[in-house]
Amino acid sequence: MSETCLSVQNLxxxxxxxxxxxxxxxxxxxxxxxxxxxxxxxxxxxxxGESGCGKTTIGRTILRLHDLTDGKVIFNGQDLSKLSRRKLxxxxxxxxxxxxxxxxxxxxxxxxxxxxxxxVSAHKIVPKSELKEYVLQVMKDCGLQTHYYERYxxxxxxxxxxxxxxxxxxxLRPRFIVCDEPVSALDVSIQAQIINLLKDLQDxxxxxxxxxxxxxxxxxxxxxxxxxxxxxxxVEYGSKEDIFSNPLHPYTKALFSAVPxxxxxxxxxxxxxxxxxxxxxxxxxxxxxxxxxxxxxxICKTDAPEFKEMTPGHKVACHLYK
Amino acid sequence: MAKxxxxxxxxxxxxEEKAIAKYNRKMTKELxxxxxxxxxxxxTYLTTMKDPKNIVxxxxxxxxxxxxxxxxxxxxxxxxxxxxxxxxxxxGESGCGKSVTSLSxxxxxxxxxxxxVKGSIRxxxxxxxxxxxxMPSEAMRQIRGKDIAMIFQEPMTSLNPVFTIGxxxxxxxxxxxxxxxxxxxxxxxxxxxxxxxxxxxxxxxxNYPHELSGGMRQRVMIAMALVCNPKLxxxxxxxxALDVTIQAQILDLLRSVREKIKGSIMLITHDLGVVAEMxxxxxxxxxxxxxxxxxxxxxxxxxxxxxxxxxxxxxxVVSKKVDRLYSIPGQVPNPxxxxxxxxxxxRCDRCHTACEGPYPSxxxxxxxxxxxxxxxxxxxxxxxxxxxxxx
Numbered sequence: 117m118s119e120t121c122l123s124v125q126n127l128x129x130x131x132x133x134x135x136x137x138x139x140x141x142x143x144x145x146x147x148x149x150x151x152x153x154x155x156x157x158x159x160x161x162x163x164x165g166e167s168g169c170g171k172t173t174i175g176r177t178i179l180r181l182h183d184l185t186d187g188k189v190i191f192n193g194q195d196l197s198k199l200s201r202r203k204l205x206x207x208x209x210x211x212x213x214x215x216x217x218x219x220x221x222x223x224x225x226x227x228x229x230x231x232x233x234x235x236v237s238a239h240k241i242v243p244k245s246e247l248k249e250y251v252l253q254v255m256k257d258c259g260l261q262t263h264y265y266e267r268y269x270x271x272x273x274x275x276x277x278x279x280x281x282x283x284x285x286x287x288l289r290p291r292f293i294v295c296d297e298p299v300s301a302l303d304v305s306i307q308a309q310i311i312n313l314l315k316d317l318q319d320x321x322x323x324x325x326x327x328x329x330x331x332x333x334x335x336x337x338x339x340x341x342x343x344x345x346x347x348x349x350x351v352e353y354g355s356k357e358d359i360f361s362n363p364l365h366p367y368t369k370a371l372f373s374a375v376p377x378x379x380x381x382x383x384x385x386x387x388x389x390x391x392x393x394x395x396x397x398x399x400x401x402x403x404x405x406x407x408x409x410x411x412x413x414x415i416c417k418t419d420a421p422e423f424k425e426m427t428p429g430h431k432v433a434c435h436l437y438k
Numbered sequence: 439m440a441k442x443x444x445x446x447x448x449x450x451x452x453x454e455e456k457a458i459a460k461y462n463r464k465m466t467k468e469l470x471x472x473x474x475x476x477x478x479x480x481x482t483y484l485t486t487m488k489d490p491k492n493i494v495x496x497x498x499x500x501x502x503x504x505x506x507x508x509x510x511x512x513x514x515x516x517x518x519x520x521x522x523x524x525x526x527x528x529x530g531e532s533g534c535g536k537s538v539t540s541l542s543x544x545x546x547x548x549x550x551x552x553x554x555v556k557g558s559i560r561x562x563x564x565x566x567x568x569x570x571x572x573m574p575s576e577a578m579r580q581i582r583g584k585d586i587a588m589i590f591q592e593p594m595t596s597l598n599p600v601f602t603i604g605x606x607x608x609x610x611x612x613x614x615x616x617x618x619x620x621x622x623x624x625x626x627x628x629x630x631x632x633x634x635x636x637x638x639x640x641x642x643x644x645n646y647p648h649e650l651s652g653g654m655r656q657r658v659m660i661a662m663a664l665v666c667n668p669k670l671x672x673x674x675x676x677x678x679a680l681d682v683t684i685q686a687q688i689l690d691l692l693r694s695v696r697e698k699i700k701g702s703i704m705l706i707t708h709d710l711g712v713v714a715e716m717x718x719x720x721x722x723x724x725x726x727x728x729x730x731x732x733x734x735x736x737x738x739x740x741x742x743x744x745x746x747x748x749x750x751x752x753x754x755v756v757s758k759k760v761d762r763l764y765s766i767p768g769q770v771p772n773p774x775x776x777x778x779x780x781x782x783x784x785r786c787d788r789c790h791t792a793c794e795g796p797y798p799s800x801x802x803x804x805x806x807x808x809x810x811x812x813x814x815x816x817x818x819x820x821x822x823x824x825x826x827x828x829x
Contacts, residue, residue, distance in 0.1 A: 166681040167652075273769055303531040304708060308752035308765035315762070330681060337754035337763065360757060374686035375756050376711030380734040388690055389683045392651045 121157040121324040122178070122292055126150050127187035129170075129177050133397055145397045147173040149348040150187075152423075155341070157291075160318065160325040162339030162356075164332055164371070166393055169345040171328045175294040178326070179213055180204060191292065209239045209288035216297035218277035222269040228255070229265040232283050241288060251287065257320075258283040259313060275306035279313065286317060292324045299334060311338060332375050336360055341429075344368045347396055347404040350423065354430035364432040366409050403435065411436060450507060462504035466550040473549075475574045483572040487562050488519075493670050493702050494543065494586075495519040499557035499571070501535075501542045504550075508774040512538040514726035515557070520670065525696065525703040527717030527734070529710060529749075533770060535726040536706045540672045543570060543704075544588055545578045561586070563669070584614045587663035591675035593655035597647040603658055604643035607631070610665040630661040633698075634691060653684035660691060667699055674706045689716060710753055714738055719806070722746050725770055725781040727797075732807030742809040744786045780812065788813055 127148055134143030148170045155161045163171045177184045180196060189196040191211065196204065215221040222231060233251045236242060242250045252262045258279045269277055278298060285293055295314065299307040311334065317323060329335050335342060342359040344352040344367065352365040363369045370387040389408045394400055400407050406416040415435050423433040450458070488495055501513040513535045520526045528536045541547045542554050543561075559570040563585055570578065590596040598606060607627035611618050618626075624643070631639035634657045647655060656676060663671050673692065677685040689712065696703050705716055713720055713734070720737040722730045722745070730743040741747045751764035768785040771777060780786070783793050792812040801815070802808045 166683060275769065304710070304749055305531060305752050305766040306769075308763040309767075311754075312763055312765055332682070333754040333756045336756055337760070370683060372756065374682040376685075376689070376709065376715045378710040378714045378738060378750060378753065378755065380714045380717075380738050386686060386690075388686050392653050392684065393681075 119157050120154045123154045123190040124178065125152050125188040125190065127174065127177060127189065128185045129173050129182060130185045146348050147396065148177065151350045153343055153353060155324055155326060157324055158322045159340040160327050160338055162335035162342045163326060163328045163345060164330060164335050164342065165345035166330065168393055168396060170348040171345055172296055175213065175296050175326060175328050179211055179294060209241065210291045212285035212288060212290040213294040213296060214281050214285050214298045217301055218274055218281055221281060222277055224269055228267055228280055231280060232287050236287050239288060254283050254287045274302050275309060278302060278310050282313065290323065295325055295327045297329055300329065300331065314338065332372060347393065347399055349404060349433065351405065352432045358430040364426060364437060365434050366411050367405050458506065458508055466504055466553060469553040470550050473575050478574050483569045485558065485560055485567055485569045487560055487567050490562065491521055492519040493522050493562055495560040497558045497560065499539065499542060499559060500555045501538050501547055501552065502555045503552045510773045511726050511776065513542065516728055518721050518728060518731055520702050520704055522702060523700060524718040525705055525716050526719045526721065527705045527707065527713035528721045528723060529707060529713050530723035531708060531770065534723045536723050537674055540674055540704060540706055543672065544582055544586060545570060545575060583610060584666040585668055586670045586672065587668040588672040588674065589659050589663050589676050591678055593652055593659050593679065596659060597655060599647055603645050603647065607662055607665065610662060614666050626665060630664055633664065634661045652680055653687060656680060656688055660695065664695060664699065669701045670704060671701060672704045677712065710750060725776065727781065730809045736804065736807040742803065742814060743811050744788050745782050
């Protein structure tokens with residue numbers, strides 16, 4: 117493993133959901149509550165969890181699309197959360213994001229060439245005279261035919277649009293890309309194309325990805341390390357092998373057993389979790405998972421478990437493991 | 439610019455546009471009039487089932503959409519049946535016509551542009567057998583929601599936000615049992631809510647849809663489908679909008695519900711995992727046609743069609759390692775100008791000279807397993823692909 121590309125330390129992001137009559141916040145929604153992880157250069161970290169567990173908020177907070185409440189995001193030796201707007205702007209090309217929905221994240225009024233080229237010219241990545249050539253080169257890298265340059269997004273299918281989004285992100289020569297559910301809105305056969313593209317680009321240019329997804333099989337395929345989130349907390353973190361072959365946290369186990377296998381002969385030993393995700397505005401006391409945990413103990417209802425390292429690199433937050 | 443547009447196949451001249459609009463008006467007017475006939479005697483839409491054990495038989499169903507850009511053949515000659523007491527899974531990518539097939543069965547295709555043009559859908563209610571494709575919409579109302587119920591994909595948008603859950607559930611009972619009183623309807627609704635595993639049914643009865651989570655709303659939808667003890671439940675992507683843990687709950691519920699009502703489920707999904715787990719029979723659709731169908735074991739253990747094989751290889755599976763995912767190249771052809779040949783030809787990696795011919799006919803491997811592909815013209819060909827997936 118080489119040097120760390122991005123380091124998130126004790127990240128907290130609270131949204132205000134209630135204020136008193138003077139406008140002072142009285143009630144918070146703890147979307148992300150004390151999450152830490154490092155991503156080494158050139159690797160992919162997968163982030164899994166149910167909807168509403170704060171995966172997307174982490175991605176957006178890293179990019180400072182949301183301002184964080186507390187904690188540090190260290191990229192390239194600099195704390196992103198403390199940078200001024202101007203300094204951050206200079207860093208922007210190096211951190212990019214690919215959004216979930218390729219239908220709403222492309223401007224319908226710009227041509228493909230303009231979409232990809234806009235940020236390139238704004239950040240002066242290449243001289244103006246070479247702009248078109250550069251954009252065409254990026255399009256080729258992403259598997260887009262060069263005669264698409266003059267076309268508009270509505271002429272493309274979902275998979276092609278996602279390629280445009282990827283081209284837009286990599287045109288800035290980033291080091292780190294947040295992929296926020298990039299394949300969830302796509303069909304299976306197109307999903308495979310996009311996943312392969314992301315992997316090829318990583319091999320070629322050494323990008324670092326934070327891959328956010330709720331699809332465990334996709335995360336297993338693409339990631340080197342995996343973090344499992346539940347209600348704003350990270351409950352388990354480790355290398356892909358650790359997490360998938362030896363899951364420790366009861367939530368991780370339940371999550372894995374819930375994935376349907378495309379094989380009618382395999383009858384899974386399924387752990388079906390009872391109930392729904394509790395409201396993040398009013399999470400349960402103690403361990404947040406205690407309301408649905410099949411192995412809940414007395415201590416779980418009162419004390420929140422620590423996030424401890426069980427074996428080197430494999431961390432878990434659960435009272436079952438001392 | 440105009441030339442560039444012509445190349446991409448979207449371009450139609452003013453004259454062509456006019457001709458299309460004229461044709462569409464003529465066709466939709468004719469078909470709409472047929473649907474809205476009044477006082478039709480039952481004999482005109484009574485038929486007989488091919489196999490009395492089936493609940494529904496689709497026979498050469500064609501559902502077209504008459505759009506401004508031309509006719510889209512969403513469902514183009516689909517034939518399969520749903521046997522009693524079983525689950526039939528229909529899989530395919532978006533736009534392959536799986537939802538339109540189920541909507542045709544409910545007579546809920548977006549009219550006037552969407553119309554059943556040809557073919558029949560035979561429905562067996564135990565005593566009589568109706569042809570839904572020929573039924574006037576007035577008569578269909580007696581069946582829809584009562585004998586055949588549907589669960590939609592988006593539990594968020596398929597409940598009315600301005601009425602309470604209780605009101606919406608009662609409505610079903612009151613509509614289909616004209617003698618029922620409000621008290622009976624309420625009792626029935628609460629019973630149904632209990633049956634689908636809602637913890638405090640009386641509370642939920644008075645709630646509005648926005649007060650419930652996605653999983654709860656989907657349970658309400660299932661409860662609503664169950665009120666009249668349907669013979670067939672159509673579940674159109676029932677778990678796509680839900681998280682995996684909730685998905686597991688809902689699938690478990692659907693399975694127990696099927697046993698309780700002793701009916702059938704037609705499960706429409708793009709998730710092969712869900713199909714493998716739930717379905718007894720699987721129908722794989724591509725671009726409006728069935729390319730392969732068979733029992734779940736036949737489809738998953740010995741898939742024959744290159745598309746089915748590709749679909750299975752392109753989905754990563756937990757605890758199965760591959761360096762690189764297989765990806766089917768290209769995209770589904772433009773639905774307005776479908777080629778005369780096999781629709782999958784341009785994306786197929788096992789395409790050979792015979793594929794240049796017309797659309798391949800159906801080849802049978804067993805009583806249930808059938809494929810439309812030229813690869814198996816010569817039955818001696820060993821199926822290497824299926825072996826590869828099975829291991």
